[in-house]
Amino acid sequence: MPKPMLPDRARIGLVEDDPVMGGSIVQRLELEGWKVIWWQSGREAIAGIPPAAHALDLVICDIRLPDMSGETVFNELARQPNSPPFLFVTGFGEVDQAVRLMRSGAVDFMTKPFEMDDFLKRIESGRRTTSSGVRLKGYYLGESPAIQHAEDLIHRYANHDLPVLITGETGSGKEVAARLLHQISPRATEPFMAVNCAAIPAELLESEIFGHEKGAFTGAQQRHLGYAERAGKGTLFLDEIGDMPLSLQAKLLRLIEDGSLVRVGGETPIPFRARVVSATHRDLAIRGGTSGFREDLYFRLAVLPVEIPPLRHRREDITWLLDRFLANAVSRSDTRIRGFSALAEEAALTYAWPGNVRELRNRVDRAAALSTSEWIMPGDLFPEHASNAGSAGFLPLADVRDAAERRQIERALEETGGQIAKAAGLLAVSRTTLWEKMTRLGLAERARSES
Numbered sequence: 001m002p003k004p005m006l007p008d009r010a011r012i013g014l015v016e017d018d019p020v021m022g023g024s025i026v027q028r029l030e031l032e033g034w035k036v037i038w039w040q041s042g043r044e045a046i047a048g049i050p051p052a053a054h055a056l057d058l059v060i061c062d063i064r065l066p067d068m069s070g071e072t073v074f075n076e077l078a079r080q081p082n083s084p085p086f087l088f089v090t091g092f093g094e095v096d097q098a099v100r101l102m103r104s105g106a107v108d109f110m111t112k113p114f115e116m117d118d119f120l121k122r123i124e125s126g127r128r129t130t131s132s133g134v135r136l137k138g139y140y141l142g143e144s145p146a147i148q149h150a151e152d153l154i155h156r157y158a159n160h161d162l163p164v165l166i167t168g169e170t171g172s173g174k175e176v177a178a179r180l181l182h183q184i185s186p187r188a189t190e191p192f193m194a195v196n197c198a199a200i201p202a203e204l205l206e207s208e209i210f211g212h213e214k215g216a217f218t219g220a221q222q223r224h225l226g227y228a229e230r231a232g233k234g235t236l237f238l239d240e241i242g243d244m245p246l247s248l249q250a251k252l253l254r255l256i257e258d259g260s261l262v263r264v265g266g267e268t269p270i271p272f273r274a275r276v277v278s279a280t281h282r283d284l285a286i287r288g289g290t291s292g293f294r295e296d297l298y299f300r301l302a303v304l305p306v307e308i309p310p311l312r313h314r315r316e317d318i319t320w321l322l323d324r325f326l327a328n329a330v331s332r333s334d335t336r337i338r339g340f341s342a343l344a345e346e347a348a349l350t351y352a353w354p355g356n357v358r359e360l361r362n363r364v365d366r367a368a369a370l371s372t373s374e375w376i377m378p379g380d381l382f383p384e385h386a387s388n389a390g391s392a393g394f395l396p397l398a399d400v401r402d403a404a405e406r407r408q409i410e411r412a413l414e415e416t417g418g419q420i421a422k423a424a425g426l427l428a429v430s431r432t433t434l435w436e437k438m439t440r441l442g443l444a445e446r447a448r449s450e451s
């Protein structure tokens with residue numbers, strides 16, 4: 001007789017000293033059909049988890065343990081091969097610590113007291129579902145390790161209600177990241193309201209965000225609901241938050257702290273239930289004090305920070321984005337363009353992209369519209385270089401050589417899992433030569449940060 005299919009029995013480790021809390025969690029998780037191993041102190045967990053690490057799909061860990069902090073347990077175990085994902089349980093005052101832990105690799109945290117249903121949902125989405133712990137879904141924002149790290153953070157942040165601050169150079173994709181965060185969050189079916197604080201004149205910004213009552217000022221002929229109110233239970237995205245005038249910063253702080261807003265000219269507080277996600281290309285942390293951005297507001301907005309790296313620091317994404325945008329442009333027109341010439345691709349890889357992804361998209365759109373050949377040439381992407389040199393389609397040889405070497409080295413490192421000796425063998429150069437080239441091409445730093 002064939003064996004019945006067993007349900008997916010997750011194995012969960014629990015580090016919780018409180019017998020009542022621990023007992024009820026164990027009971028509930030066992031009811032769900034999961035197997036639970038319970039340690040009542042940090043010391044027991046550190047001794048008990050390593051042999052069980054391969055088998056555990058998740059560790060739920062209280063931050064405050066009688067003998068040590070949950071952070072110490074995490075740090076001890078994070079060094080073990082194949083260490084399980086951690087979900088922290090925190091008291092209200094420990095959110096900062098939990099956020100720091102999430103940045104160093106914990107999958108999630110919950111603040112006490114919590115709803116059991118929410119807790120079970122987080123366990124389900126945080127636990128690893130394959131024995132290797134490999135992320136099964138593809139990435140949306142790009143192919144480079146740097147952007148995938150940012151995307152992993154966005155996934156971890158998605159289930160929380162705390163404010164998120166997205167930083168990154170202009171055109172790097174902050175709004176794209178904010179929309180992704182919204183789409184994968186439980187708020188996805190609610191509105192996403194984007195306000196560009198730099199684009200709206202300062203005197204209008206307050207009534208645009210908070211709304212106004214009829215007759216609040218000359219010209220206010222009827223009641224107007226602001227972005228914050230129209231966001232409902234969705235996301236209020238405040239772009240270029242660094243440009244928000246000081247007077248409005250105080251009002252925004254109240255919106256976040258009190259969870260309510262008052263329309264301009266109004267008196268009644270209206271509940272505010274949306275999640276605040278803001279973005280800036282400036283370093284607001286160093287602008288505190290005299291230079292225009294309130295420090296207290298900054299800390300409120302940046303509880304969950306994520307940085308979108310500039311395109312020049314994630315070159316793997318350049319080819320990926322070129323292809324995506326070209327496919328897009330081609331599908332919109334009846335052009336016969338087949339792709340990028342190797343020279344155009346090399347030119348794109350060596351260029352610094354000061355305008356980041358936006359610039360890349362614009363250049364591809366223009367090249368697709370203007371190119372007269374089937375293959376896009378460097379002069380189509382960078383016409384200003386072509387006219388300067390008076391030699392369309394050509395690049396300095398040194399740049400071409402560097403780009404070609406960089407790509408070969410990257411391929412060899414990928415093939416050998418980052419082992420320099422083996423990669424040097426594949427490329428028929430000595431280890432020293434390879435290391436020197438990696439240093440010159442900016443690859444050594446990355447190899448060090450990834451190892």
Ligand SMILES: Nc1ncnc2c1ncn2[C@@H]1O[C@H](COP(=O)(O)OP(=O)(O)OP(=O)(O)O)[C@@H](O)[C@H]1O
Binds near residue numbers: 279
């Ligand atoms: N990962 C990506 N995949 C596809 N398109 C992207 C990606 N990142 C950015 N873009 C595109 O690049 C352009 C700029 O992106 P976005 O507006 O998100 O940047 P930003 O950092 O918010 O810019 P700004 O600082 O000017 O507000 C948009 O056209 C967007 O669609």
